[in-house]
Amino acid sequence: MSDTKVYHGSCHCGxxxxxxxxxxxxxxxxxxxxxxxxxxxCNCTTCQKMGFFHCRPxxxxxxxxxxSPDPSELGDYRVYDKKHGWYFCKNxxxxxxxxxxxxxxxxxxxxxxxxxxxxxxxxxxxxKTKSADCMVTVDGKQTTRNLHYLSVNAVTLENVDxxxxxxxxxxxxxxxxxxxxQGPRFGKPYAGGMY
Numbered sequence: 001m002s003d004t005k006v007y008h009g010s011c012h013c014g015x016x017x018x019x020x021x022x023x024x025x026x027x028x029x030x031x032x033x034x035x036x037x038x039x040x041x042c043n044c045t046t047c048q049k050m051g052f053f054h055c056r057p058x059x060x061x062x063x064x065x066x067x068s069p070d071p072s073e074l075g076d077y078r079v080y081d082k083k084h085g086w087y088f089c090k091n092x093x094x095x096x097x098x099x100x101x102x103x104x105x106x107x108x109x110x111x112x113x114x115x116x117x118x119x120x121x122x123x124x125x126x127x128k129t130k131s132a133d134c135m136v137t138v139d140g141k142q143t144t145r146n147l148h149y150l151s152v153n154a155v156t157l158e159n160v161d162x163x164x165x166x167x168x169x170x171x172x173x174x175x176x177x178x179x180x181x182q183g184p185r186f187g188k189p190y191a192g193g194m195y
Contacts, residue, residue, distance in 0.1 A: 006114040009096060009156045011089035016074065016096050019114060020152050021063040022055070026170050028186070039154065039165055040184065043193035044176040046079050050086060050095050051194075053154040053162070060101070060150035065113065066127040071103045083134050083147060096156045100149030102132040166195075 004023040010016055027036035038056040041047070047054070057063035075088040077095075084100040105127055111119040131148035154162060165171055175182035175190035182190060189195060 004115075007160060008158045009152055010158065011092050011094035011096055011156065013089060013092040013094075015069060015091050016087075016089045016094070017067045018096065018152065019065050019067065019110070020055075020057050020157075021114075022057060024170070025168065028169065039171040040174055041171065041189060041193060041195075042174045042176050043190045045192075046086070047176075048192065048194065050153075051155070052086070052095060052098070052151075054151045055154040055157070056149075056151045060129050060148055061131070064097075064129060064150055064152070065108070065110070066103075067110065067124075070105075071127055081136070083136075084149060094156060095153055097150065097152045099129055100132075100134075100147045101129050103127050104130045 002023050002025060004021055006019050006021050009018045009020060022037050024037060026039060027034050035058055037058060038054065040054045042052070042054065046052075071087070073090070075090045075093075076085040077088065078085055084098050086095055086098045088095040105125060107123040107125055109119050109123050110126065111117060129148065129150050131146050133144050134147050135142055136145045137143075154160070154165075169186055172184045172186045173189045173193055174184050175193075177190070177192055
């Protein structure tokens with residue numbers, strides 16, 4: 001039986017705070033179109049060097065909010081095609097999430113969003129993510145694609161036993177170093193990857 005719950009996440013010093021809705025357990029599948037939380041480790045050099053443990057909600061637009069600080073106050077490291085921002089706290093340096101898309105400031109009742117009773121204090125300013133058009137090269141031609149990618153760094157989630165996720169085999173490994181890429185697999189990382 002699956003259970004949808006809101007998890008809090010933060011950097012080490014607490015400057016960066018976010019909330020994410022996750023439905024666990026995830027479907028155990030390597031189908032990228034499946035409507036499920038994706039929990040995985042990638043062996044690309046960026047993810048390896050950052051120690052990034054991907055946890056992607058089902059619907060990034062509805063299932064993630066940044067409560068502090070304003071996104072313009074975050075560090076933003078971009079590699080390769082520069083479409084994804086790997087955001088980090090400028091104070092403690094912890095990488096909290098990656099985003100390919102855009103930020104949207106909004107007012108909402110965070111308690112109500114999290115499935116609790118409405119807050120006595122009402123709404124507060126938060127930032128959500130939304131899709132954005134970007135230029136990509138497909139078969140040597142430039143084209144516009146709509147992009148919305150969000151992955152929180154699972155090690156920045158609070159009150160989560162990541163060992164349990166591993167032992168229950170909820171996570172998989174992807175290979176981004178080989179061409180062509182190998183498909184996702186469970187059990188052990190690809191060459192250059194980490195457990």
